[in-house]
Amino acid sequence: MKRVSFLVVMLAQLLLSVASAPICAYGQTGCPLPTLADLFDRVMQQSSRMHGISSDLQSQFEHYLFPSKNMLGKWKCHTHDILTPGNKQNAQNIDREQLTEVILRLLGAWGDPLSQLHQSMRQDHNKNHGRDFSHSSSNKALEMSDVMQELRDGVLKMAEKMKLQGAFSNAVAVVQPEEARHSSAFAFYKRGTLSLLDHNDLLYCLRRDSDKVKNYLRILQCSTLPGLEC
């Protein structure tokens, strides 16, 4: 029953992705350049998608392995050293550039761990530890890494456009993607196979960070383009 609902949700997400897929993402010849509002829309859609996938992954795991969803393993995530605004007041007080920077760092920090997660899940599937859920989970993990990569590129473009339009008060250079690499990401999670507990923690952290990113993007959108959507 739950499996079916997950499949349905996955299908819905795919449909959403198709519907929201950018026609001209990178300014090919003959394509009109998207406006900032368009960029924001696409980014928001991507972040929603990402958040949905992460929620599915986590809840899927929880259901099969841990009956009580209140049980949490480690509380620490590998992105703990990225300072993020923790409440509404802090989020409103922070500058737009800093907020964009935080978003980009968060997104950049998940590139490697997600690929590790995918590999680990695939190995689990091959070992027949999991049954059906592991296969779908590994696919979702792969999809998740793709979505996150696209989102990061989209936010970069959006940041460039915002800088051009003068949305940033300080002409601070937006952090480059390469800097967002976390050296601790490799050390934080064990190389090679991750235990199921580690999977769970990673998925919990993933869900949390994707929610942060979605919220920050929403704040950024409403502060830059106060329109009908806010």
Next chain:
Amino acid sequence: MTLRANIMAAASSPSSSLLLLLLTSSSPWLPSLTLAYVSDWHHMTPSAPVEPHFTECISRDQVTFSCWWSPGSFHNLTDPGMLKVYYQKRDIDSPTKTEWKECPEYFHSRRECFFDRNHTVIWTPYCLQLRSRDNITYFNTDYCFTVENIVRPDPPVSLNWTCLNVSPSGLNYDVMVMWEPPPSADVSVGWMNVVYEVQYRERNSSNWETLEVQLEPQTQQTIYGLHLDKEYEVHIRCSMKAFSKFGEFSESIFIQVSEIPTKDSFSLLTLVIVLAIVAAAILIMWIVVSQQHRLMVILLPPVPVPKIKGVDPELLKKGKLDELNFILSSGDLVSGPMYSPDFYQDEPWVEFIEVDVKDSDAGEKEDIQASDTERLLGGSQPARHRVGCSNVPSFPDRECAYDLNGPAEDGTTLNCMLPGQPDDRLASLCVDSERGERLPVPSQTSGPQTWVNTDFYAQVSNVMPFGGVVLSPGQQLRTQEGAPASNEDVKEANKKSQEKNKQKEPQFQLPVLEPDTVSRTQQMIPPLYCSIPAESYQSAEPQPAAEASRSPYDSPDSPQAQHFSPVADYTVVQELDSQRGVLLDPPSLQSASSCLSQHPLKSVHALPTGYVTPDLQGVLLP
């Protein structure tokens, strides 16, 4: 295993155990399991106390949150203050060190622990614990969560509805429901992304119809297909986007739309009016179609167009001059008055231009030049297939065209040469190429034929006993007055052709028409007229000039008066010019009546239709 664990967890409360008993009694496949966990349950204390626990933690605005607890079956802990809430916040800074702090704000009446904004951190795990007053007993269950996962937004406010439209059948209608986001949720900043779920039901039913949860936040929703005269109840609740926890439902609003009775009668009236209009339109159409011809005559009276009897009206259209020339020159018209089809059978009122077709070789302009009058008069003409002047005595060889009008004009006679005329006159009559060689050419460029025709239509003044006819030329005035409209056009064409003729060698000259030529041809036979005596010619001298003004080959500087010569009533169409002009024969000059003109009739084959009426034909023909 997992099922068992679930059942164990569920069996912690007595009510759930009763439910399980009922379940096991009803379903047959659970007996083994039932035995198993019943035994387990027996291991537990029969009156196992329910520990104090947290019932729920909720955040409404993602800024603060509250937690409610329950003392469970420990009745001695129900008093406020007996239980304390401690929470643990896993900060980033201190991941390993955990401190348990007491609840910042208690609401003992509600057994609520409230965390204000200073104590609330999002995306940070919280664990709550209940302890006894003396901090000794720690109850096992830790209630752990992160704040973003416990958000249940407040319901929306200011619900309102409008009727969008009514179906054509008048039974269903669509409604748009509008509302505003809850004031506690800060949507404008973007801190909370709230989506809504709308439910509605009929007043009496107990099942709620649920519309799909919105994917994007919208503060309005359309409900389709509501029935008239039924009351509906609508309420809405909120949730965070991509989360599954909903807030409470809003207050209900009631929708009811009653019937609009006037619409039916209005539509009926319009239907009747439309039908009446359609019937009237059909009636008018029928009248128009049935009386089409009459209407056409009334509205569009027929315009006279050129119609030549015996000639297909198609040929008279623009651009078909060659065919017409061919027909006219070949003499089909003349030859077959009986045979040529009557193109105008249905238009008896049509007035015709009756063309005199020369019986000459087709396409040679010289041939066309000779007129019927020539044929009438021209007995001295050689036996060429020329107009008229062939052997004298043979009437059939002579062609003359004349119209036997009523003797309306008196005194106009066309004197034609008769066979009995002296030869010199005859000789003077007929000038053709052969003759023309002998005679001084009226002009240097005189063509082979210098005959100038008399009119097609010349009044017969007298009929000779031997069958000849004395024709009289038309009067000038009358001709001028009675000139048909086509004459004017013809004059213009004549002018044109005259100019043209001036440019190139005139194929023939009408010596009578040019004063100089006239003078030169004084000794000549006056080309037009058979027996014009010299004196009459003299008198007629100004005539040609006069006529010249109206003839195609007129010289422009012939300013002679026009009152002298009698002009024929009808002007012979000499030729159809290539420039679409009709060349008229200058009318005949008045001549002294000394010359009796016996007009030999044309041969039958050359006689154009209409020129000779049947009764006169019998008279005229020998």
